[in-house]
Every structure is written in C-alpha cells, then in structure tokens.
Amino acid sequence: MSLRFGILGLLSEWEASGYDIKKEFDDLMSIFWHSHLSQIYPELNKLEKEKLINSKYIAQEGKPDKKIYTITEKGKEELMNWLLAPIEAPKLKDAFLMETFFMDNIPVDEVLFKLNMYKKERTQRLEKMKKIMSERLKSIKERNVMKARILMSSVVLKRGYEQELQYIKWCEETIQLVKSCSNLWEKKEGRSSTILPFTNFEVIFMRYFADILEE
Amino acid sequence: MSLRFGILGLLSEWEASGYDIKKEFDDLMSIFWHSHLSQIYPELNKLEKEKLINSKYIAQEGKPDKKIYTITEKGKEELMNWLLAPIEAPKLKDAFLMETFFMDNIPVDEVLFKLNMYKKERTQRLEKMKKIMSERLKSIKERNVMKARILMSSVVLKRGYEQELQYIKWCEETIQLVKSCSNLWEKKEGRSSTILPFTNFEVIFMRYFADILEE
DNA sequence: GAGTTCATGTAAACAGTTACATGATTCC
DNA sequence: GGAATCATGTAACTGTTTACATGAACTC
Numbered sequence: 001m002s003l004r005f006g007i008l009g010l011l012s013e014w015e016a017s018g019y020d021i022k023k024e025f026d027d028l029m030s031i032f033w034h035s036h037l038s039q040i041y042p043e044l045n046k047l048e049k050e051k052l053i054n055s056k057y058i059a060q061e062g063k064p065d066k067k068i069y070t071i072t073e074k075g076k077e078e079l080m081n082w083l084l085a086p087i088e089a090p091k092l093k094d095a096f097l098m099e100t101f102f103m104d105n106i107p108v109d110e111v112l113f114k115l116n117m118y119k120k121e122r123t124q125r126l127e128k129m130k131k132i133m134s135e136r137l138k139s140i141k142e143r144n145v146m147k148a149r150i151l152m153s154s155v156v157l158k159r160g161y162e163q164e165l166q167y168i169k170w171c172e173e174t175i176q177l178v179k180s181c182s183n184l185w186e187k188k189e190g191r192s193s194t195i196l197p198f199t200n201f202e203v204i205f206m207r208y209f210a211d212i213l214e215e
Numbered sequence: 216m217s218l219r220f221g222i223l224g225l226l227s228e229w230e231a232s233g234y235d236i237k238k239e240f241d242d243l244m245s246i247f248w249h250s251h252l253s254q255i256y257p258e259l260n261k262l263e264k265e266k267l268i269n270s271k272y273i274a275q276e277g278k279p280d281k282k283i284y285t286i287t288e289k290g291k292e293e294l295m296n297w298l299l300a301p302i303e304a305p306k307l308k309d310a311f312l313m314e315t316f317f318m319d320n321i322p323v324d325e326v327l328f329k330l331n332m333y334k335k336e337r338t339q340r341l342e343k344m345k346k347i348m349s350e351r352l353k354s355i356k357e358r359n360v361m362k363a364r365i366l367m368s369s370v371v372l373k374r375g376y377e378q379e380l381q382y383i384k385w386c387e388e389t390i391q392l393v394k395s396c397s398n399l400w401e402k403k404e405g406r407s408s409t410i411l412p413f414t415n416f417e418v419i420f421m422r423y424f425a426d427i428l429e430e
Numbered sequence: 431g432a433g434t435t436c437a438t439g440t441a442a443a444c445a446g447t448t449a450c451a452t453g454a455t456t457c458c
Numbered sequence: 459g460g461a462a463t464c465a466t467g468t469a470a471c472t473g474t475t476t477a478c479a480t481g482a483a484c485t486c
Contacts, residue, residue: 002310003445019465020314032312039446041467063416064457064465076320080222083314083321087332090311095217097247099298101371102224104363105291106216106298111367117302125305133427144413146420148319152326154424156316156362159382166381167374174370184363205361209369212348212376212406218473234437254474256439277483279437434485445474456463 003043004052006033008079011053011071013056018067028132028153031160039153044069048053085132100174104193111178119171126164133157177208218258219267221248223294223304226268227284228364233259233282241370243347246375259284267293315389319408326393334386341379348372392423 010016010024018040025035047053052075058066071079097120104109104131136157140150181201186194198205225231225239239352240250242396262268267290273281273378286294318326351372398415401409413420421428 001445002308002313005317006313009313009320012317012320017465018467029313029316030307032316033310034306036447037465037468038448038469045467051464060464063463064454079317080320083318083329084325087314087329087336088310089336090309091249092245092247093249093308094247094305095216095303095304097371097374098217098221098224098244099302100374101244101247101368102220102227102294103298103367105224105227105295106365108264109222110299114298114302121302121304130427133424137424137428140413146396146399146411146413146416147408148323148396149408151238151393151396151420153316154420155392156312156383158424158427159312159315159385159389161350162381162385163378166377170374170377174305174374177370178366181363181366182367184352184361193362193364196361198355198361202360205366205369209348209352209373212345212373213352216473232437233439244480251475252437253439253441260439275436278435279482281437432486434483436483437481439479441476441478443474443476444474447472448470450469451467452465454464456461458459458461 002033002041003035004047005079005082006035007040007043007047008052008071008075008082011069012076012079013070015070015195017069028157031156047075051075104185108178108182112175113183115171115175115178119168119175122164122167122171126161126168127158129161129164133161173208177204180204217248218250218254219262220254220294220297221250222258223267223286223290223297226284227291227294229330230283230285232284244371246344246371262290266290283303319400320353323393323397326400327390330393331389334383336388337379337382337386341376341383344372344376344379382410388423392419 006025006029007021010021016024018037021040021044022035022037025033025040044053044055048055048069051072053069053071055067055069058068060066099114103114136150136154140146181204184194184196221240222236225236231239233252236259237250237252237255240248240255248369258272259268263270263284267285268284268286270282270284273283275281314329318329351369355361396419399411401407
C-alpha cells in the first residue's frame with residue numbers, strides 16, 4: 001500500500017507527472033523504495049478515480065505532452081491519516097542475506113567472491129548518496145532556507161548513508177572471518193561439510209562477535 | 216523468487232514440514248525474510264511437482280499427521296545455481312523511512328511520538344535477537360562443534376543485530392534533532408510550513424551530519 | 431469454555447515485475 | 459544510424475497477503 005502514499009507524499013509538495021515521480025523514486029527515494037513506470041501510471045489513474053489527485057495536460061516544445069498531477073484536499077487527508085496511523089511492524093526482505101545464510105553450499109572462494117562483489121555494489125550506492133547529500137547541502141546553504149520537509153528528507157538520507165556504510169563494514173569483517181575459517185569448507189570423502197571442534201575458532205569467532213557479547 | 220530458495224536452503228540441511236519451515240522463517244530467518252503458511256504450502260507443492268523435493272507422511276501421537284519434505288539432487292543443483300549466479304542489485308523497501316520522509320505533514324508531537332514508537336519496535340527486535348544469539352552461542356559451546364553452516368548463519372545474525380542497534384541509535388539522534396528544530400513545524404496563517412534562514416540551524420544540522428561531511 | 435498450538439490447505443485480492451507497444455527528439 | 463531521454467500506457471505473469479476452512483489436543 002505504500003506506493004500510493006509515496007505518490008501522495010510527493011504531490012503534497014510539488015505537482016508532477018508520472019515520469020517525474022519515477023525520477024524521484026530512482027533518486028532520493030531509492031533509499032527506501034523503488035517502483036516501475038508500469039506500476040506508477042495505473043496507480044495514478046486509480047488515485048484520480050478516487051479523487052485524491054487531479055490531472056491536467058501540459059504541452060511542451062520538442063518533448064511529448066505531459067500529464068501533470070496535483071493533490072486534492074481529500075488526497076491530503078488520506079496522506080495525513082496514513083502518517084497518523086499506528087506504526088506497522090517492519091517487514092524486512094534482504095535476498096543477499098538469505099544467500100549468505102546458505103553459502104555453506106558453495107566453495108569458499110565463491111563465498112569470498114560474492115561478498116566482495118556485494119561490497120562493491122554497496123560502495124556504489126554509498127558514492128551515489130554522497131553525491132546527492134553534498135548537492136543538497138550546497139543547495140541548502142546557497143538558498144539559505146530550512147523547512148521541515150528538507151529536515152525530514154535529510155534524516156532519511158542520513159539513515160540510508162549509515163546503512164550503506166555499515167553494510168560495507170560488515171562485508172569487510174565477514175570476508176576476514178570467512179578467510180580465517182576457510183578450512184570449514186574442506187570436503188572429505190562422503191562428508192558434505194567439515195565439523196571441527198569449536199575451540200579452534202573460539203578466539204576468532206569471539207572477536208567477531210565481541211560487540212554483541214559484551215554486556 | 217527467493218522464497219523457493221529459502222525453502223531449498225533449509226531442506227539442504229534438515230528435512231522439515233511446511234509448518235517447521237514457517238517456524239524457521241519466524242525465528243532466525245526473520246532477519247532477512249518473512250512468509251505466510253498460505254504461500255509456503257503451495258510453493259512446497261510446486262517444488263515437489265518440479266522434482267526439487269520429495270515428501271512423505273509421518274503419523275504423530277496426539278498431533279496431526281506431518282508431511283515431511285526432503286531435498287532431491289535436482290533441488291540441490293537448483294540451490295547451487297542460485298548461489299553461484301551473479302549478485303542482484305539490492306531492492307530496499309522500508310515503509311517507515313517513507314513515512315519519515317513525509318512527516319513534515321503532521322504535527323511535530325506526532326513525529327516525535329512515531330519515532331519513539333518505532334524505536335521501541337526495533338528495541339524489541341534487538342532483544343529477540345540477543346536471546347537467539349546467546350542460545351546459539353551456548354549450544355555451540357556445549358556441543359563444541361563448528362560448521363560452515365553455523366558460521367554463515369552467525370554472520371547473518373550479526374548483520375541483523377547491527378542493523379537493529381544502528382536503527383535505534385538513528386531514532387535517538389533523529390528525535391533529538393527534530394526536538395531542537397521543532398519550530399519548523401509552526402503554522403502561521405495560510406502558510407503550510409515555516410521557512411527559516413538556514414543559519415539558525417547550521418550548528419545543530421552540521422553536527423548531526425558530521426560523520427557524512429568529514430572527508 | 432476460550433484461547434493457543436499443531437497441521438494443511440484453498441480462494442480471492444492486492445502488489446510488483448517483465449514484456450510489449452508507440453513515437454518524437456536529442457546526443458554521439 | 460543507433461542509443462538515450464522524454465512520455466504514457468497495456469497485458470501477462472509472478473509474488474504476497476488476507477480471509478476462509480477444518481479439526482484435534484492441550485493449557486488456563
């Protein structure tokens with residue numbers, strides 16, 4: 001149900017076309033959501049039928065016509081009700097963590113390769129966010145204004161930034177741990193996995209989990 | 216597509232019923248995935264039709280019969296191919312961050328209330344993970360064994376733990392920032408939001424973003 | 431007697447992705 | 459000439475959630 005509120009939220013600040021909305025989703029909002037044009041356009045039509053938004057056609061030079069949407073009072077109410085409703089339990093989905101969970105099934109070299117690739121992927125996301133953040137800060141300073149909307153979008157950006165930074169750090173630490181435990185992947189005839197006394201790993205393992213264990 | 220691999224991954228280690236699988240999803244795997252029984256049962260039937268898993272009925276005393284599934288060689292191959300395939304771009308969805316992004320639309324008291332509620336929610340998740348982690352560590356020590364599977368599930372658990380910890384810290388820091396900027400929510404007749412010179416916020420804002428800005 | 435756990439499912443609705451369709455303009 | 463950007467959509471498929479259905483046993 002969040003897509004409709006993502007659209008209503010955007011239109012509560014600016015008027016925009018479906019194409020503009022998609023760009024916002026791909027840019028700043030990519031920290032917490034993503035969507036396809038083929039989902040956005042039907043949703044906009046649905047919202048208009050429900051009288052939560054209005055549309056008008058704008059002719060452009062050298063570009064196709066645009067269908068610009070604006071939020072209605074009913075739409076603003078709908079958005080407010082959503083924002084004032086009790087919080088929902090977070091529903092996490094992270095396909096890479098699921099993969100990682102089962103990586104005892106592939107050779108340790110492949111595990112290390114995958115962790116490295118994922119670290120790169122997350123580093124790219126971090127770089128993108130750095131760029132967005134510095135651009136925004138520059139614009140805030142230049143225009144010398146502060147609004148609640150700017151504040152809230154900035155705190156979300158910070159959360160996204162932190163998340164990438166910490167995921168990268170986790171990749172690095174996990175790569176080190178897997179490297180130092182790589183003999184667990186050795187296959188001895190018939191046995192699908194090596195079982196070794198824990199004592200061999202105690203120091204390394206306990207160091208990796210030090211922050212969880214202290215208390 | 217990840218549900219099928221979550222199931223295959225679990226069955227690569229133990230045999231289990233749909234009900235058992237659901238419990239695993241709600242327990243350790245809740246860090247990265249969640250699913251309903253009404254999705255798991257049809258998926259199991261699909262996997263059996265594709266000969267990736269086999270089933271047998273087990274009679275139990277005082278409890279209903281169980282349909283126990285085991286993975287086939289073809290199933291193991293399918294799992295391996297997934298694990299060896301190139302990584303996919305992470306597709307993040309975080310409804311709470313989306314809400315936060317648009318919270319300039321509700322009174323600042325409500326913003327603080329929501330951030331506090333969410334902090335509580337995440338704290339509960341953290342406590343649950345602490346419990347799981349300490350139980351697992353106890354069991355590892357007692358049985359005195361280490362396997363690649365135990366290692367990989369532990370690193371995923373650590374990631375989940377870190378994520379909760381950092382989300383809670385973000386909630387706390389954001390609550391403080393919003394409190395010190397609460398006058399941005401003041402409504403003056405007609406105006407939907409207050410616009411103030413940035414200079415008033417420079418110190419607070421820059422302190423909050425210090426870690427991003429240093430470089 | 432009511433609620434929870436165990437156990438397996440179906441049906442309908444909703445959400446999300448991929449493929450297809452069209453067509454102009456701008457950039458290399 | 460080909461690729462990318464601008465612009466709006468439909469159709470088919472896949473994935474996910476909610477509601478419905480059944481029934482035994484155990485706990486408070």
